[in-house]
Amino acid sequence: MMYGICGLCVFFVLFLGKANCVKVEQTPLLQATETSDVTIHCRHDDSTLLVMLWYKQNSRTVMSLIGYTTGTTSDPNYEDGYENLFNLGRKSTTEGSLTISNLRQSDSAVYYCA
Template sequence: TNEKTTANEGQQVTINCEFKTLQRTPYLYWYIQRSNSLPEYMLMRYKLGSSNSSEYEDRFDARLDSNSVPLTIKNLRVSDSAVYYCALQPT
């Protein structure tokens, strides 16, 4: 769903992502797309682990639940203004 989130610099924000799957071990990905740029990989979560792109290690986190993987961004910066996508890896 398209959801607009607004917050101030220095604040924390959480962007929701809900999914449905029959996979036992779903892999969920978050991507960021800044103006006039291609989507860029940020992080991946699955039941047994996680990984973050080095650029997104400090202030970005996501917690995988049974049907959601909300993205939390801490200490917001103006440069965080972008479109964020979550994706479920196809089987």
């Protein structure tokens, strides 16, 4: 049965075309001092993708969703507890940002946009 499913997947990939890939770029490693402000920029190459999500992962927890923006005209949507800690911005459909104001030690983490 497993071979049948794998064969079906190969069939769809070969005959329906390759999967779409989106190139995502964001600010590389940042270092900042406590109480300063920092902005992480994100850019992708597909203007049909309206939603931009932001995640945080520190060394002690699993990755968690901070929030997301939809297009350039709607207000950001934050997960509970994050609305006063972060500011999500959207310059265009393909460009966004995450700003952390008044940095604290607990803000030390890896941040991802998607």
